[in-house]
Amino acid sequence: MRVLVAGGAGYIGSVVTAALVADGHEVTVLDDLSTGHADAVVEGARLAQVSLHDSAPVLADVRPDAVLHFAARSLVAVSQQQPEDYWSTNVAGSLALLEAMRAVDCRRIVFSSTAATYGEPDQVPIREDAPTRPTNTYGASKLAVDHMLTSYAVAHGFAAVSLRYFNVAGAAFGLGERHATETHLIPLALQVAAGQRESLTVFGRDYPTPDGTCIRDYVHVGDLSDAHLLALSAPSAGEHRIYNLGNGTGFSVQEVVDAAREVTGHEIPTVDGPRRPGDPAQLVASSDLIRADLGWTPRHTDLVGIVRDAWDVAR
Ligand code: UDP
Numbered sequence: 001m002r003v004l005v006a007g008g009a010g011y012i013g014s015v016v017t018a019a020l021v022a023d024g025h026e027v028t029v030l031d032d033l034s035t036g037h038a039d040a041v042v043e044g045a046r047l048a049q050v051s052l053h054d055s056a057p058v059l060a061d062v063r064p065d066a067v068l069h070f071a072a073r074s075l076v077a078v079s080q081q082q083p084e085d086y087w088s089t090n091v092a093g094s095l096a097l098l099e100a101m102r103a104v105d106c107r108r109i110v111f112s113s114t115a116a117t118y119g120e121p122d123q124v125p126i127r128e129d130a131p132t133r134p135t136n137t138y139g140a141s142k143l144a145v146d147h148m149l150t151s152y153a154v155a156h157g158f159a160a161v162s163l164r165y166f167n168v169a170g171a172a173f174g175l176g177e178r179h180a181t182e183t184h185l186i187p188l189a190l191q192v193a194a195g196q197r198e199s200l201t202v203f204g205r206d207y208p209t210p211d212g213t214c215i216r217d218y219v220h221v222g223d224l225s226d227a228h229l230l231a232l233s234a235p236s237a238g239e240h241r242i243y244n245l246g247n248g249t250g251f252s253v254q255e256v257v258d259a260a261r262e263v264t265g266h267e268i269p270t271v272d273g274p275r276r277p278g279d280p281a282q283l284v285a286s287s288d289l290i291r292a293d294l295g296w297t298p299r300h301t302d303l304v305g306i307v308r309d310a311w312d313v314a315r
Pocket of ligand 1: 167183184185186188200201202203204214215216253276279
């Protein structure tokens with residue numbers, strides 16, 4: 001298949017690009033490198049350094065059979081301070097991409113959505129029919145694109161899948177997380193172990209959870225990548241499917257710190273800080289739907305293994 005990967009120079013997009021190339025697909029990465037890295041694009045894939053807003057000529061040239069769309073701003077706190085950037089890149093940029101697809105009659109897309117579309121859940125594990133009440137602009141912007149895809153499926157015959165990621169972690173194909181502004185727990189803990197930071201701040205120990213720290217569902221990037229390849233051919237024209245992607249088990253911040261200590265052999269000093277605004281106590285996915293529909297089964301459900309894979313490429 002001829003595939004265009006928007007955001008294929010970022011963490012998850014680069015892993016999926018590597019998997020597509022390994023599977024024999026013809027891959028073009030479209031990425032403006034605002035947060036991605038050219039050297040994360042595997043050999044065998046072509047890189048077009050172009051933003052979503054200017055994607056039309058690239059699509060006209062490539063004429064892809066399908067698009068995987070990872071390109072986005074993804075920092076929750078920044079989305080609250082600079083919402084314009086989130087509406088512009090995530091929403092207007094996605095609209096430009098969908099229109100560029102329509103112009104070349106490419107109507108198959110897999111989109112990176114997020115658990116942040118649900119906001120504070122009434123129930124965990126979170127199913128796809130849970131209410132969507134995002135608590136920040138990042139989640140709202142991703143939800144807007146999910147709505148956009150539903151209407152493009154109905155009106156324009158798009159075959160679309162939104163994958164709502166929970167906490168993506170680990171590494172595959174030698175590619176891990178490399179953000180200029182790192183906010184995620186596992187890479188931050190590993191930066192302490194690597195001597196790049198003094199300590200890790202634990203954001204709140206007074207949550208209603210067994211050890212008082214927040215619980216999240218850490219899904220391995222390799223498993224996530226498998227889901228994209230399955231999703232690519234799943235929907236028919238006129239269908240927009242939405243699937244949650246998590247490994248179905250929650251781990252607390254303290255358990256992540258303990259796993260990072262075990263993997264690295266470093267004591268990883270922690271400092272107790274206040275709660276981070278907008279952090280729900282517990283976010284765990286029900287991934288029953290994608291398991292039943294597409295036969296997706298996560299292979300890396302052990303937290304220590306996930307952290308070890310991240311550590312192996314971080315050093
Ligand atoms: N967290 C923390 N210290 C940090 C970064 C994150 O205690 O320096 C906590 C955060 O409050 C949340 C969990 O780790 O409960 C996962 O946060 P992350 O930013 O990795 O992902 P999120 O769940 O926000 O998408």
